[in-house]
Structure formats: structure tokens, C-alpha cells
Amino acid sequence: MALTRSDLAKYPFTLDAAEFVKLLDLRIENLESDDYKPIVERAEERLRKALSDDWTKAEYSQLLEDVEIPDVEIPSFPLAVMMAAASGNEYIKRRYALFEAKRAYEIIRMEEKLEKILEIARAFDWKVRIVTEKVGGRKFDFALSLRDFLRNTGRFHEKEWKLVNKILLKGEVYLTKHEVSRLLQEEIQRRIERRLNPEFRPSLPESILERVERLKQEYSGKAEKAQLQRYPDSVVNEAFPPCISQMYGAAKSGSHLSHIERFALTSFLLNIGMKPEDVINLFRSSADFNERMTRYQVEHISGERGSRTRYVPPTCETLKTHGVCPVAEGFCGRFRHPLIYYRKKTGRLKSESTSS
Amino acid sequence: MLEMDTLAFIQSKFSEYYVEEAENIDAPASIEQREFGFILFKEKIMIRHKGFKRFEDFVSFLKQTAPAHVYYSTAYYQTPEERMENKGWLGADLYFDIDADHIHTACGKIHDRWTCKGCGFAGRGMAPDQCPICNNRSFEEKIWPCEVCLESAKLEAVKLLDILTEECGLSPEEVKVSFSGHRGYHVQVEDESLRSLESVAHKEIVDYVTGTGLDPLFHGFEVSGLKRRRFTAGPKMDDFGWRGRVARGIRDFLASATEEDLKSLGLNKKAIDEIIKSKEGILKSWERGGPWKILKGINFEQWTAIIKRAVESQSVKIDTVVTTDIHRLIRMPKTLHGGTGLLKVSFPTDDIEEFDPLKDPVAFKKGEATIYVEEAPKFRLGDEEFGPFKNESVELPMAAAIFLLCKGAAKVIT
Numbered sequence: 001m002a003l004t005r006s007d008l009a010k011y012p013f014t015l016d017a018a019e020f021v022k023l024l025d026l027r028i029e030n031l032e033s034d035d036y037k038p039i040v041e042r043a044e045e046r047l048r049k050a051l052s053d054d055w056t057k058a059e060y061s062q063l064l065e066d067v068e069i070p071d072v073e074i075p076s077f078p079l080a081v082m083m084a085a086a087s088g089n090e091y092i093k094r095r096y097a098l099f100e101a102k103r104a105y106e107i108i109r110m111e112e113k114l115e116k117i118l119e120i121a122r123a124f125d126w127k128v129r130i131v132t133e134k135v136g137g138r139k140f141d142f143a144l145s146l147r148d149f150l151r152n153t154g155r156f157h158e159k160e161w162k163l164v165n166k167i168l169l170k171g172e173v174y175l176t177k178h179e180v181s182r183l184l185q186e187e188i189q190r191r192i193e194r195r196l197n198p199e200f201r202p203s204l205p206e207s208i209l210e211r212v213e214r215l216k217q218e219y220s221g222k223a224e225k226a227q228l229q230r231y232p233d234s235v236v237n238e239a240f241p242p243c244i245s246q247m248y249g250a251a252k253s254g255s256h257l258s259h260i261e262r263f264a265l266t267s268f269l270l271n272i273g274m275k276p277e278d279v280i281n282l283f284r285s286s287a288d289f290n291e292r293m294t295r296y297q298v299e300h301i302s303g304e305r306g307s308r309t310r311y312v313p314p315t316c317e318t319l320k321t322h323g324v325c326p327v328a329e330g331f332c333g334r335f336r337h338p339l340i341y342y343r344k345k346t347g348r349l350k351s352e353s354t355s356s
Numbered sequence: 357m358l359e360m361d362t363l364a365f366i367q368s369k370f371s372e373y374y375v376e377e378a379e380n381i382d383a384p385a386s387i388e389q390r391e392f393g394f395i396l397f398k399e400k401i402m403i404r405h406k407g408f409k410r411f412e413d414f415v416s417f418l419k420q421t422a423p424a425h426v427y428y429s430t431a432y433y434q435t436p437e438e439r440m441e442n443k444g445w446l447g448a449d450l451y452f453d454i455d456a457d458h459i460h461t462a463c464g465k466i467h468d469r470w471t472c473k474g475c476g477f478a479g480r481g482m483a484p485d486q487c488p489i490c491n492n493r494s495f496e497e498k499i500w501p502c503e504v505c506l507e508s509a510k511l512e513a514v515k516l517l518d519i520l521t522e523e524c525g526l527s528p529e530e531v532k533v534s535f536s537g538h539r540g541y542h543v544q545v546e547d548e549s550l551r552s553l554e555s556v557a558h559k560e561i562v563d564y565v566t567g568t569g570l571d572p573l574f575h576g577f578e579v580s581g582l583k584r585r586r587f588t589a590g591p592k593m594d595d596f597g598w599r600g601r602v603a604r605g606i607r608d609f610l611a612s613a614t615e616e617d618l619k620s621l622g623l624n625k626k627a628i629d630e631i632i633k634s635k636e637g638i639l640k641s642w643e644r645g646g647p648w649k650i651l652k653g654i655n656f657e658q659w660t661a662i663i664k665r666a667v668e669s670q671s672v673k674i675d676t677v678v679t680t681d682i683h684r685l686i687r688m689p690k691t692l693h694g695g696t697g698l699l700k701v702s703f704p705t706d707d708i709e710e711f712d713p714l715k716d717p718v719a720f721k722k723g724e725a726t727i728y729v730e731e732a733p734k735f736r737l738g739d740e741e742f743g744p745f746k747n748e749s750v751e752l753p754m755a756a757a758i759f760l761l762c763k764g765a766a767k768v769i770t
Contacts, residue, residue, distance in 0.1 A: 136576060136595070136596070136599065137576070145549070146524055146525065147549045147550055147553065150553055150557035150560055150561070151552075151553065151557065153557075153560065154554065154556040154557060159569060159571050159574075160574065162560065162563060162570075163560040163561065163563065163564045164560075164563050164564045164567060164568065164569055164570045165569070165571050165574035165575070166574070167596075168523045168564070168597060169522075169523060169525075169597065170522070170523070170525040171523075171524055171525020171526070172525065250493075254492075255486070255491075255492075255493045256492075256493030256494045259677070260677060287473055287474050287492050287493075288473065317559070318559060318680070320568060320569065321559050321562055321563055321566075321568055321680065322676050322677060323676070
């Protein structure tokens, strides 16, 4: 089953859609002419929707109606990508990729024919096939290669997405139509994010760049708010999650910590603002303490040495994989990361102390 | 710590070996993209970030230096000799390390010894979490590969190979299994389609083979009731994947569980009594869909604890850190293990049952040496048994002599 023109308008990120745009023979330098105005307007609208809060179902079905004019709809996508990239603003770029991917997800899961979804998936080189027979007493729609499944579930944390909770047979993961649509959303988001990297700015005409600048200013408040959350200035031991609390106690009393525990503890403390010197001192009571070695490792993790990137502690899930998480499922609530636990807990402790 | 004479002797033997055999080492795929690491006898530190454009360069390096340990990266890099952050990671093989150290074996590791680094207190078996005298947590360990340990590790490797071929769909040609040269097995997957997977994806595979995060409700278990939930159906023993493993795990556990075992799961007296007295019925029930309904006194939480134990028993005991590390250096096949003088050897997956880890990895097949053995338990190497020895001079075949020297249990007589 091939993708029709209105399909390309629905899925403008596919290679077929890119081919279509090529055939239209649009020139970037002509974008300011009146002929192209609908495309430019539509591209800006895409970005505005991405930056607005209103991502409701109604919005998506509205988008479906828009696909009636493929000659505008299809080229408006690559232009919107260029504009988002030209903004040079991480928030706008991230938000735009997410929006387009979510929009695609909503449309894909409404597709009635599995063959159509298969076609979109294959446009991303997925190894996937439609399944009709029941497996383990359940009906599925697709069997997807292990590689494509794993490549697209990296950001998921729910237990139903864990490989161990899926049916895996002969290198294929069995999935429903709904699940495959969700994985395609991830794939699309990554593809768009990749395309946002190159700097398109120099090639865009002045009037388009003005539109980009206006957008940036209008949404600057939101972008700032999304910038990284802050931790209290001094370390609040009472707000440590159970794992860190235990490792901290062990380090203080000179008990042995495994490599991953040392890494988790050190990166956690550095991220919440403890000084490298204080972290080094923490390990001083260990029987095999070696100042040179400890300093090297702590400074490496803090980003003062080597790659210059500050390391972040492992997620709760990773700590569980290595058997380091000391508590039962659900004990820490919904938190998926020791740092998030700490941030929420410090926030709560602060509001308790000010309200009393 | 090995004495200089002993060290020099071992190194001269390693050197002889590499001069003759280095050409026969199998070059890893894309050798120019791999990082290499070596531990030399004298310096005792890891030299890493080495790279070889051609296999011949690597061979002559081995002949010249005769290292105690030879490693290369599971990862492929643009420039393997650069510092870590500039190497340009291109991908990595999927790699599993199974080591008897991580498995509770029937021998109880009675052949291993540990000494507390804090107070010098010593004991046999696996080192405790904490020293009973001074509460210190780090120990000097002397470990020994016994037949029971090696057999347990092999069983884990068989379980892993099963999952990789049946469930992950890898062909036997893509899966390389090796004996580590000491107490474990390594499994390496060179499948190109999996090469680009990042660490989170490797972690998911780790969780799959270890059963971490497994929720019974996705594996054929059915539950009824809202307030007082109970299991009404479960998987069958011949089901595929984790379903069958969980069912078999439950059957084995319930068939052999003692009162103590059940107590350790937190079951109350009533539940324990019911399981013990219905053992016959439980065994029979597997022919008709399982014991879910016949055990009336077992509630949801108690079943959950039993299922958890079943998952643990079926999980593959791998070193989770090794597989999730996509920059790992691993021992190279057909090189010598400096801690035993045995080879790391690879073999076809189908041959694992017949593989003899105390015979097939023997490298030094010629000559004898007279050494002074401080202490060694009885052990087998090849078809011969040796020992036990205690403070005595003995003449041994070269492989056995090198083995004891490398283990630090003996020294050369000068």
C-alpha cells in the first residue's frame, strides 16, 4: 500500500513527503513572495501550536482537516523545521519536535488499515510485520524487531513498556496497533530533533527571521521557566532518597561501597551543590581511602577534569538493575530519579517550615 | 604478591607461548576500531587506549611484551587511541559475563579464602558483607575454580544461550561463547543490527535475562476480585519465554520447598501447612492448568512472593555492570589469563555441554617444573588430579605448575 498525497500531508516527515517537496521546486530566496505566503503562514502556525498549551484532541482533528491542501501543508513542515532550528532556542526546538511527533501519533492511531501504519513504519526502516494469529492467548497487530523496539523505548519508564513484560519470540516483540503508534511517535520525534541540529539561519530571508524573533520573544517567559530547576543552596540531608541516605551513611562510617554506589553517591552530591572538597572528605574514613585516586574520580564526575561534562546519577531503574535500590516498588512514589526525589522533598520541607 | 623469580618464570612461559601461538588468535571484527588494554607482569597497572591498525601489529606487540592479561573493547570507535571523551563511539557488541563469584553454588565456595583488610581476620567461603570482628567491608580474597563452581557457571551460560537464540532470535553464528580462563563464561553477540544500541537498551536486555521488573500480570497470570484479589489462572510449564520459566520455577520450588523455605518468603503457618500437605495435588495439578485454584489458603501477596522466588531461580546470573557498560574492555579469546595460565577459549554454542573447562583451556602441554607449593586443595587439570599440597616441593606437569604459580599458591625453587 503506497502513501497518497493526503497521507504525505498527514506524515510530512517521511522521505516520500520530502521527495514531493523537492518536485514543487520551491526556492528559499522566494519565500517572501506572495505565492508562498500561505506556506509561511502555515509554518508559523505549526510553531505557534507547538508552543501553545492547547494540545487537545480537538486541535489534532483540526490538523487533520488542514491536510486538505497538500501543496501548502507538506512544504510548511520543512519550513517550520528550519524556523525552529533558526531560533537557536532549545526550548522551541524540543517543543516543536515533540508537538509534531504527538500530532503524528494521534493521526496514526486513528488509521483504520494496519497496512498504512506498516508503510509509515517501513519509511523509518523498521523491521516489522502484521500478525494475525493469536500469541499466548492474546491478539496482537504487529511483530517488531527487537532492535527497533529497544531503540524507541529508551525514554519510557512504565512497567508495561519493559522488555521483560513483553512477549519476545525469535527476535520479535509482539505489539498492538496503539503501541506501535506510540513507538512511531518516539521515532518521529528523534528524526525531527536530528534535523533541528544544523544551523539554517543564514539561508532564511529577513522577513522569516523576523517572524522567528517575534515567536522567541512572545514565548521567552515559558522557555525560561522550563530552564533547569534549582536546588537549595545548602545540602539538606533529610531530603535524601533512601538509596542515597544509605550510601551516605556507609561512606561516612568507612564501609565499603561498590563502584556503582560510589558513582551514584558522588554524582548525586555534586549535582545538589556539594563542593568536590567536601565529597572527597566524606570518603576519608574508608579503609582503602586514597586521596589522589578519590580526588581524580570526584573531579572527573564533577566535570572539572576530562570530558568537562558533569555526570548525573543513575536513574532509579538503573539502580534497580544493579540491585542497589534498597526499597520495595512504589516506596519512593512516582519518582524515577534520585535528584527528582530530592528536589520535590526539599520543596516540601521548605513549604512545611514556612507555613508552620 | 608474587616474588620476582616466580614472576620472571611465568612471564618467560607466557612469552614462549605467544611467540609460538599469537598468530592463531582470531582477530576481532573491525580491529582498527577497537581499543586495547594490557596488564603487564611487572608494572601491574592497566595500559589502555592502545589501538592497532592491523592484526600483525597486535601480534608482534604480544610477542614483544607477553602481557599477563590482554583486553579489547566491546565498543567500536572512530579513534580508539584518543582519550575516552574523544574516541567517537560508533557502537558496541552485546556482552555478558557469567562468573561463579556471583552465583550461590552448592560447594559453598569452601575452597575460597578471605582476609579482612582492616583487622586481618580470615575465613573460608564467600567473604561476608562485613567483617564480624571490625565491621570493615573490604577483603583480600583468594578464589579457586572448583568443578561445582564451573558447572554452575556453565548452567547459567546455557540458560542465557537459550534466551538469546529462542527469544532474541540470534543465530548460533552470531553468538560467541567462551570460557574466561578462570571461573566463568563470556557470551558475546556481534550482530550488526544490535551494535548501535545504547546503554539503556542494554539495560533492558539485562533486565530481561535477569527477570528484573517482571510483573506477573503480563505473563499469563489472571487475577479476580478488587478488594481481596486472588490469582485464578497462571502460565503453563511448556509456555514460551518467561511464562514457561515462571511456571517451571513455581513447580520446582513448591515441589521441594521445606517449611523453612516457605517461612523465609514471609508465609504464615496456615499457608505453609496447606502447601506442605498438598504437595501431591500440586504436582498433579500442572497437568490441568496449574495449582492456582486448589490452594485455597494462599492469598495474593503470598502467591506474589512465591512467583518472585520462582523468577529469581530462573533468572540468569550475569554481571549486570558488564553488559550495561558500552565501553567495556573484555578479555581477548585465545589469550592467557594471568591468574591461572589457562586460555580464554571460544567454542560453538552447541558444544557447551561437552566443554571441559579444566581441560580444553590448557595452554602449556609440554614439560614439567618443580615448584614449592604453600597450600593448594585437590584439583584436576586435564585428565589428571593433583594435590592437596601443603608446604612441599613437587614436580608437576607444566600446566599444573603454572596454574599454582599464577594463583599465588606456589613459588619457583631457586
